[in-house]
Amino acid sequence: MTSAPVAGALPAAVVRDRRRAKRKAAWRRRGLVLLLMSPWLVGFTVFFAYPLVMSAYLSFTHYDLLSAPKWVGTANYRYLFEQDQQVWPAVKNTLWLMVVFVPAQVLCAFGLATMLTRARYGAGVFRTIFYLPALAPTVAATLGFVYLLNPGTGPVNVVLEHLGIPTPLWFDSPQWAKPSLVLLGLWGIGTMMIIFLAALIDVPRHLYESASLDGANAWQRMRWVTLPSISPVILFAVVIGVIDSLQYFTQAYVAAAIASGQAASEGPTSAGYPEDSTLFYPVLLYLQAFSYFNMGYASAMTMLLLVVALTVTVLILRSSRLWVFYAGARR
Amino acid sequence: MRRLTLALAVLGALLLAVFGANARGGQDARAAKEPVTISFWVPFTARELGVINSALAGFHKKYPWITVKSTGNTNPTKLTAAIRGGNAPDAVALFETDTLGAFCSSGAWLDLSSHIKSDKLNMNIFPKTIQNYTAYENKRCALPLLADAYGFYYNKAMLAKAGLKGPPKTLAQLSAYAKRLTVKNADGSIKVLGFNPLMNWYQNSPVHFGPITGATWMKDGKSNLAGDPNWAALLRWQKSLVDWFGYENLIKWQAKAGDEWTSSNAFESGKLAMNLDGEWRTAFVKADAPNISYGTAPHPVSKPSLYGSGFVIGSIMGIPKGSDHEDEAWLLLKYLSTDSKAVTGLSLGLRNVPSTLPTLRNPVLRKDPQFKVFLDIFANPKSSTQPVLKIGAQNQTLFSTFISKWQAGHVASKDLHAGLANVDKQIDAAIGQSGQVP
Numbered sequence: 001m002t003s004a005p006v007a008g009a010l011p012a013a014v015v016r017d018r019r020r021a022k023r024k025a026a027w028r029r030r031g032l033v034l035l036l037m038s039p040w041l042v043g044f045t046v047f048f049a050y051p052l053v054m055s056a057y058l059s060f061t062h063y064d065l066l067s068a069p070k071w072v073g074t075a076n077y078r079y080l081f082e083q084d085q086q087v088w089p090a091v092k093n094t095l096w097l098m099v100v101f102v103p104a105q106v107l108c109a110f111g112l113a114t115m116l117t118r119a120r121y122g123a124g125v126f127r128t129i130f131y132l133p134a135l136a137p138t139v140a141a142t143l144g145f146v147y148l149l150n151p152g153t154g155p156v157n158v159v160l161e162h163l164g165i166p167t168p169l170w171f172d173s174p175q176w177a178k179p180s181l182v183l184l185g186l187w188g189i190g191t192m193m194i195i196f197l198a199a200l201i202d203v204p205r206h207l208y209e210s211a212s213l214d215g216a217n218a219w220q221r222m223r224w225v226t227l228p229s230i231s232p233v234i235l236f237a238v239v240i241g242v243i244d245s246l247q248y249f250t251q252a253y254v255a256a257a258i259a260s261g262q263a264a265s266e267g268p269t270s271a272g273y274p275e276d277s278t279l280f281y282p283v284l285l286y287l288q289a290f291s292y293f294n295m296g297y298a299s300a301m302t303m304l305l306l307v308v309a310l311t312v313t314v315l316i317l318r319s320s321r322l323w324v325f326y327a328g329a330r331r
Numbered sequence: 332m333r334r335l336t337l338a339l340a341v342l343g344a345l346l347l348a349v350f351g352a353n354a355r356g357g358q359d360a361r362a363a364k365e366p367v368t369i370s371f372w373v374p375f376t377a378r379e380l381g382v383i384n385s386a387l388a389g390f391h392k393k394y395p396w397i398t399v400k401s402t403g404n405t406n407p408t409k410l411t412a413a414i415r416g417g418n419a420p421d422a423v424a425l426f427e428t429d430t431l432g433a434f435c436s437s438g439a440w441l442d443l444s445s446h447i448k449s450d451k452l453n454m455n456i457f458p459k460t461i462q463n464y465t466a467y468e469n470k471r472c473a474l475p476l477l478a479d480a481y482g483f484y485y486n487k488a489m490l491a492k493a494g495l496k497g498p499p500k501t502l503a504q505l506s507a508y509a510k511r512l513t514v515k516n517a518d519g520s521i522k523v524l525g526f527n528p529l530m531n532w533y534q535n536s537p538v539h540f541g542p543i544t545g546a547t548w549m550k551d552g553k554s555n556l557a558g559d560p561n562w563a564a565l566l567r568w569q570k571s572l573v574d575w576f577g578y579e580n581l582i583k584w585q586a587k588a589g590d591e592w593t594s595s596n597a598f599e600s601g602k603l604a605m606n607l608d609g610e611w612r613t614a615f616v617k618a619d620a621p622n623i624s625y626g627t628a629p630h631p632v633s634k635p636s637l638y639g640s641g642f643v644i645g646s647i648m649g650i651p652k653g654s655d656h657e658d659e660a661w662l663l664l665k666y667l668s669t670d671s672k673a674v675t676g677l678s679l680g681l682r683n684v685p686s687t688l689p690t691l692r693n694p695v696l697r698k699d700p701q702f703k704v705f706l707d708i709f710a711n712p713k714s715s716t717q718p719v720l721k722i723g724a725q726n727q728t729l730f731s732t733f734i735s736k737w738q739a740g741h742v743a744s745k746d747l748h749a750g751l752a753n754v755d756k757q758i759d760a761a762i763g764q765s766g767q768v769p
């Protein structure tokens with residue numbers, strides 16, 4: 001018994017052909033997408049995926065960069081967590097930077113941007129002036145700050161002395177070295193300030209007008225209009241700030257070398273000066289990898305850094321559901 | 332007939348042997364004298380690179396078929412990248428002696444023992460210190476390129492003004508001199524410092540200061556900072572002087588002392604009366620402050636028997652793995668290390684100590700009384716050097732960090748031994764982690 005063809009149904013061969021054509025078109029689309037994505041894919045594979053996989057592998061080896069890696073199992077991780085006494089100060093310093101510098105950076109960039117939106121005259125000039133430090137090369141800016149904050153001859157201490165204010169040792173004091181680096185960082189927040197400025201300018205005017213009509217004062221307008229409107233930018237600034245602080249290296253390394261007076265000397269003995277107060281996690285990682293030829297251990301340190309960075313970023317992104325508002329979204 | 336055949340065969344064999352040998356000998360000679368260009372990476376730049384190139388011209392004169400192409404400004408990072416990339420130079424020189432452990436243990440620098448043996452190079456022409464810092468465990472991977480000896484510089488005019496005759500010889504005298512030579516400003520800050528006891532500044536580091544009390548780094552492959560009472564003696568003496576000046580006063584003085592490698596150097600500019608420094612400072616003073624009246628001497632020491640000794644170190648030369656012309660590179664290393672004319676020329680040009688004991692007696696080098704002091708320190712059998720470890724300078728970094736806390740007063744005097752023991756523990760752990768077997 002054969003079933004009669006359903007009225008209006010296409011013959012099986014045609015259906016097959018159409019399916020084949022559809023599949024072909026889908027493959028062509030995928031091919032095109034891959035072709036268009038290939039520059040990124042190549043970059044991602046070569047500069048991210050491969051190094052990541054290699055770092056993970058090397059973290060289980062003893063590898064001195066010069067001879068073949070030797071499998072040591074979890075020895076590097078045990079040394080990291082149980083024996084290396086420099087790790088904890090480095091972690092503490094990095095956490096300090098994250099907790100102090102990131103909020104300070106966001107607050108200052110936001111504050112400056114807010115002031116610039118209100119400037120009636122010369123807004124362009126001020127924008128340029130505040131942005132300019134961001135263009136200074138990191139090493140040059142650090143050298144400049146070490147000079148400005150020189151406890152013996154620096155202009156800052158000269159002024160403080162004239163005003164009768166106690167003069168700190170700045171980069172030469174374990175208590176003041178990190179705050180000095182924060183000052184240096186805040187001096188160069190131009191890029192962050194510009195992003196906040198763009199976000200502030202983008203806040204719809206009618207929201208402020210409505211709030212004013214409802215009797216909202218300046219603080220309430222800030223709290224209920226400005227902050228929710230720019231919250232995605234705040235989230236961006238916090239995530240970028242946290243990642244930057246986890247990778248903080250150049251300024252700390254240069255400032256320690258110059259302040260210790262051993263910039264041109266052999267060896268890495270000035271790193272962390274004074275008293276390991278500027279020994280941030282990436283500085284220690286660099287020393288292990290390139291000064292002590294201990295790349296296997298440095299890879300283990302990198303994996304830990306990756307896990308911490310991922311965890312912190314995920315936590316921030318999770319928390320953002322509570323305080324970040326996107327235009328058009330339900331909350 | 333049989334005799335004739337035998338005679339012909341013997342003659343033929345003889346002829347073949349003679350011509351064959353001649354042909355091979357000719358080939359060997361040709362191969363050996365075939366023009367070849369080898370690459371030589373050195374850390375020197377500018378004027379100093381010129382001095383090296385002059386020595387290389389001398390080498391070319393001695394070995395006319397070998398031309399050396401020098402490249403300046405190298406360092407361990409560049410060299411590591413080159414070796415890993417298969418682009419290693421034929422020969423290399425480095426300032427960073429403490430990296431030898433890594434280069435030698437990994438095989439990245441070739442073991443020179445076979446060359447030394449086949450050339451019957453007498454290693455005893457080098458002082459024991461040099462023999463120590465050019466080898467890692469039993470592998471000799473480096474030859475010295477000149478050497479540095481550390482001694483004591485003092486401003487004669489300042490000493491004379493303070494009524495002090497001659498340089499101090501003991502640490503107690505040094506403390507007394509340092510206090511007497513210090514001049515303060517009206518506000519109590521230091522104007523001229525007699526002697527800076529703070530470590531981790533200019534050449535003030537534990538590795539350079541250790542020999543003044545005879546302190547040693549290692550014992551039986553383990554760190555021995557707590558075990559050797561000479562370290563504690565050094566640190567207690569140093570701290571007492573720091574306390575006398577005031578740590579903060581010294582830090583403030585240091586901050587305006589001037590850069591070590593420019594003419595604003597504290598000793599050269601008259602802000603510092605006495606200082607520990609290397610022999611090269613004589614050349615700097617001559618160039619930057621020729622009118623300064625100064626003298627050099629062995630550094631004051633804790634025990635009279637140590638007087639005359641000091642810290643010795645130097646640049647190292649080796650043949651990296653992947654060198655295309657190992658034999659020619661060896662000839663170059665041997666020439667720069669042992670040829671007395673080359674060593675003398677380099678010593679005069681770079682104002683460093685020559686690497687061989689016979690060259691030390693060269694009257695040309697001994698003419699300058701200030702420089703001569705360093706030649707004697709170098710030759711002193713009690714002079715010492717740093718250990719060559721696989722962890723590079725990590726032991727020095729860990730110790731320096733502890734000393735920073737100690738001199739700032741953040742380690743109680745009663746905790747000094749425990750603190751040193753903890754540094755030992757960290758160094759031993761790092762050595763263990765590096766895979767170096769004690």
